[in-house]
Amino acid sequence: MGRALRLPAGRTAGRLRRALGGRPAGRGGRCRLTPPAGSPGGPPVQSPVRPENRVPRVSDHATTIDALRRGAVPEALAAAREAVAAQPDDATAQRLLAAALRLSGEREAALEAIDRAIDLAPDDANLHLERAGLMLHERKLDEAQTSLARSVGLDPNQFPAYIIQGHLALGRGDLDEAERLVRTAARIAPEHPQVAALEGTLAVRRGDADRGLALLATAAERHPEDTQVRHALAFAYLAKGHLAFAEQAFRQLLEKQPQSRAMRFMIAELLRRQGRPGEAADELAPLLADGTATPGLKRMVGQVELQAGRPERGLPLLKEALAARPDDRATIVALVDAWRRAPDSADDARNTLDAALSTHPGLDALWRARLVFEPFAGDTARAVVERWQAAMPDHVPALEAMSTIHRQAGELDAAEAIARRIVVLRPGHTQAELRIVDSHINRGDHDGAIARVHALLEQAQDEASRASLRQLLARVHDLAGRHAEAAALWTALQADQAPRLLPLPEHSASLVELPDRTSAPEDAASVLFLWGAPGSMVERLGHTLALARAPLQPDRFSGNPPRDAFQRIDTARRLQDGSLSPADAAQSWRDALAARRLTGAHVMDWLLWWDNSLLPVLRAHLPEAELMIALRDPRDMLLDWLAWGSPAPFAMPSPKAAAEWLATSMGQVADLHEQDLVRHHLVRMDGITEDPAAIARAMGEALQTQVPDAGVGALGPARFPAGHWRAYAEPLAEAFALLTPVAQRLGYPEA
Known part of the structure; x- marks a missing residue:
């Protein structure tokens, strides 16, 4: 059985490519091709030989194949188009054109070419396998599965198809189907490293990480150059919590695939989880150097720099991420953290956030962040909230902020007025209702507060809301000095919650004898x-x-x-x-x-x-x-x-x-x-x-x-x-x- 054409990049497609034994073809790379069906060294023709389905000679496509092997995509594309023009009903010409189009990034045209090839040679299992690769790259998993099933139906010995289907089954959580497929693949090629990779991954997914690790470690020793086995081994180490071993395995993969961003991300995450955030940030730094870094990547590296205690390095990255995506809450949260850590950064925070608000005044998260850098409930905070309200009239969080400022200033009537406005805009708003209840209590109107809560209980639509209101009612009874009523309400609430909670742990009996204390090792944490x-x-x-x-x-x-x-x-x-x-x-x-x-x-x-x-x-x-x-x-x-x-x-x-x-x-x-x-x-x-x-x-x-x-x-x-x-x-x-x-x-x- 011959190897298929090089497949596109991407996690699932990458698994397919590795299962087929292919290698990435980029700048200076080579695309490894199998001689076409019917040629010397290639698979046998599986469909009846018809005039329109003539078995081509190797020399008919030698120029195209040679260009593809050298990674000369424009040359391959020109040769393939010339071959198709000369022999439009030649399935191999269409297949090679699809390969060249795929490498040039013309996915839709590649799909049309491979579909034309299948029309010409519908019984060629390899063509259906290659079509599955295209579907995987486009994340069209159902169509890929259909093509794989067709490939297996035409050729029950299509080993790569079983491996790919096994990975797809793992991806959707169908472990029994994955096990069936790996057994079938093992009957075809029992010693193939991809069988071991799939078996080991399946064992890990079933919760038997020890067995999975043993299978994969043995396979890695036997096939040290197989990236799929190494990849599965890395994740098995991860499942066992062996972070340093997982890091080493991913580094070995990165040596073979130095342009893999996903691999570098994984190594950085493992470094961070081992308590080495500075090294994690340094690992990600090369991804920032080529000018293609996304706002999400800048935010990620900025956050890792903060974890490493280097806010001066993280802050510029986070500000760049904010400029590109001012609506990203995660970036805003990280920036606020960075400004809090960096000395004398309050003015920079105010200026940066004000600049973002000037062009995006309707972003709630920016206003909240802006308030962080003003004295709590002071005059400057009041001015910021007034700007917020002007930009977003009747916005409940802005009203809440102003109500808080009024309360802190002792302006209780104004705070209550805003709370009542909030409950009109958002009936049942918890904090606003609490402030109205507090207003009753502050005036000594305990009966009014209790009546307000009872009214809300009657309107409650679900049990969770009723439980919260019963808690509030108990608190009001406590504030009103009605302690027996409060205790009864709390006791009932605890009884309602008890079936959903853990039983109290049993205590041990008194210890009669204890071992002597030992000394801690000098290098112990x-x-x-x-x-x-x-x-x-x-x-x-x-x-x-x-x-x-x-x-x-x-x-x-x-x-x-x-x-x-x-x-x-x-x-x-x-x-x-x-x-x-x-x-x-x-x-x-x-x-x-x-x-x-x-x-x-x-x-x-x-x-x-x-x-x-x-x-x-x-x-x-x-x-x-x-x-x-x-x-x-x-x-x-x-x-x-x-x-x-x-x-x-x-x-x-x-x-x-x-x-x-x-x-x-x-x-x-x-x-x-x-x-x-x-x-x-x-x-x-x-x-x-x-x-x-x-x-x-x-x-x-x-x-x-x-x-x-x-x-x-x-x-x-x-x-x-x-x-x-x-x-x-x-x-x-x-x-x-x-x-x-x-x-x-x-x-x-x-x-």
Whole structure:
């Protein structure tokens, strides 16, 4: 079976080209051709020989083939057209014309030529295979699949067609069909490297990365020059989290395809994920040098430069991207970040954004960015918002901004008037309704506020809106001093949410004996585990670290958490019953670090839960680790959890059950602290939850370093003040009674 013509560029078409053994033909490149059907060394003719389907001699097309092999596209095109003019009913002439047209970029004309060739030789499987290549380049996958099926139907031994169909099946997620196709291909050419590439990729897609990696590594040793195998191997390393090996594999591919932008992007991403953003930016720099860089590429490199701590290099690129695409929100966000980091850049930010607004006054994101560089709610901010309103009358975000300015200036009537205007423009607008409710409360009209919320509840169209309004109603009851009603509403809301949340983790029994502490290796990264029980306001510590650009990983609270022992809520039980050893628990954590992008000199991991069963893990196997625990009066913690929920998605069965669980959890914290069982810091949040500067100071004192202030408004809406639990002493008396002993043990008063 002969090889097909060189196929066009593109990811899917590239797979097809590599499956066929072709090489890219660019400047100075060569297009490798098979002798046409019926010629010496070529495939046999598969259709009846008719006068109009005459088998051509090799010499009929030698000039065209030679020009294509040399990459002389204009010469090949002229020769092919001359051959077609001389023999318009020669399928091979039409096939070669299609190849020349494709290389010259005339895709539609190439498709017409290959279709004419198929008309002349409908039983030639190779022609249908080449037509599939054209369809793949145009992303017409269904038509490509049809052509491939026709090719296989005409010649059941069309090995490349099975390989390509297998990749298409993988692309659409049909793993069973891909497996069937690779089995068929393996019967034709069992030792072919493309079979191994497809088998290995299929194993990775089925979740068996170890088997896939073994297949691909063996194939790469046997066929070191096969780029498709190397490509599949690189992605198998990536699936296993072996980022450095994946990087090396992609670099080897880049050596063979130095013009591949996609390969360079992949290497840069791997460098970034290994904590080397500066090298990632340097890797992308050549793509900026040829004058063809898109705004998206400039934004990407600018963002990586920011991650590398080089805002002076990222800022010019981001400004160029903004000039070309002022409506790109990602660019605007990155620019604001760059200006915040660069010294004395506020004037540059104002001037740049004002210039963009002069030509694009209707872009909301530009106005929001412009406000960042004015004192919060000051006179200059008011002037910017007035310009915003003039450019975009009745634009709700502009009205919201002006309402905020009025509130900060104490102009409450004006703020309420704007809020009422907003709800006319956008009925049910949450923030506007909140401000109207606040206006009732500020006037002492609690009944009016409650009536307003009840009216909104009657209008609510879905359960999510009703839940938000019930939360608002409970808050209004709290502000009105109607604490029993507020507690009842919050308890009902928690009960409604419980079936969708995780059960509370079981606690381990008291540890009788602990291993001795070991010394941390000299070259070990510093490790900080951050944790706080529900209601502790640990999220404000997390946000402060994130805004300070600390290497904190919050992925345990995401939809794609790590699968290590520190994530599984049955780990405490398994450590106690011996089904999991402390050494294995520590190793599972280490193994997951690379995939979680935690590979630098400092590792900060925000834990979903804590139990003292983890103490042997830290003492004996993670001696470089220390624990930071957010702490408040446990009774305030319970109330906050009841009213506001928790970052950890744990269900609250009832206030009493939650209090029992929290009492045990805080008892473990007391044990840990009193006996100094592991290196740790207690950050007491009482009285500082609404003070970003105080939070930063508390963390800085614990870590013996300077932590930047997160800034006003960065930590979210205000929560209950310290000691607010006393207002609920009667409705939550039973639950608070369970927490009072451990509260006293932690240093809080009895009442």
